[in-house]
Each structure stands twice: as structure tokens, then as C-alpha cells.
Amino acid sequence: AQSVTQLGSHVSVSEGALVLLRCNYSSSVPPYLFWYVQYPNQGLQLLLKYTSAATLVKGINGFEAEFKKSETSFHLTKPSAHMSDAAEYFCAVPAGFQKLVFGTGTRLLVSP
């Protein structure tokens, strides 16, 4: 069964620094891969989605992710962190029709 692994439960960066959040998928190439963001006391919001149309996917708020088959990875990046990016980020992969399996999440902390 498909699964995703997120390395690092917490990532701390300074405002203006590069953000890199890691996600690896488990086995065969999935048709889709997702990044969701959860701000404090809110539900999950779709950040971006890979659909095999392009390996580099641009999402909201300046985030992007690159699908790398050779590394079974779909890492999330942002060139310059803002204080407002502080949130928890989840990688997800389909696990049956319309069903998603989520990673354990990475909490991004941004310091001034």
C-alpha cells in the first residue's frame, strides 16, 4: 500500500531563509501527490498537487514542490520564509479511490 514519509517533525528557519520540507513516497509512482497546510486552529488547506503533467509544481503563497522519481521524493520548498508560513505541513498520496493517506506532518517554525 502506498504511504508517505515526512522527515523531521519540526523544522525551524529564520524569516527570509529557505524553507525545505521533505516527503518521500513508498513504492510505485503515484498518480498524484499532495501538500496540505494547516494553520493553527484551522482545517487542512490544499497547498499544491502533482498530477504528472509537470515535475515542478507551483502552489499558493510562493511554495513549490518538485517530483523526483529517482529519489521517490516530493519535497516542498519556498525561497524566503515569512512569519505567516508558520504552520503544519502534510504530504499525502492516494490510497484507494478518492482516499488519501497523510504523512505525520512537519511543523514549520519561523523566527524573526
Next chain:
Amino acid sequence: DAGVIQSPRHEVTEMGQEVTLRCKPISGHDYLFWYRQTMMQGLELLVYFNNKAVMDDSGMPKDRFSAKMPNASFSTLKIQPSEPRDSAVYFCASSLVDRETDTQYFGPGTRLTVL
């Protein structure tokens, strides 16, 4: 569209009481999901529906939890009797089978505290 609506946003109850959580999916969406989020277990899928029928409830404790979807615009998750270990944030999400296959839209969640 108003998005996925959940009520109540917060619920505090005592052990042994019945709790009912409510969800209104995005209009026209034909899949509805109930998740539970805790610090220890992360985000867990409890049950999901397609066109009001249960597709998979393997993640739901059957002895005390029940989920229903009486119509396309309303679902409930009931816990009876509630226990302190049920304390968590419960999310409802919905999706539509079209070009946005597998993209789920989440509600704001219900924070449940069982004393």
C-alpha cells in the same frame, strides 16, 4: 461556496455522555470523509462515504462510534458513550470525482474534550 461546514466548533462533555458532530459538505461533492487528529496518532481516517453509502469504516471503533449520511448535504458522527481518549479534533472533508480526483476539502474541525 461556503466550504465544508462543521458544528459545533468546540464541545466539552463528560465521560459517558453522547456526542454528535455534524458536517455539511460542499454542494455537489459526492464523497465525504471523517478524520480524527491527535498529537499521538496524527491524522486518522475514521470513515468515508460515496453518495451517502459507507465505503470504508475500518478506521472507526465500531463499539462506540457511528456515522451516518442521511442525505447528500449532511452527515453526523456520533460517539456513545464518550471516553477521555476520544478527545481530539475531528475533521470532515469532501471531494468531487472529476478533474480534481482525490483532492479533499476540509472543514475547520470540531475540538472535542471529554472530561
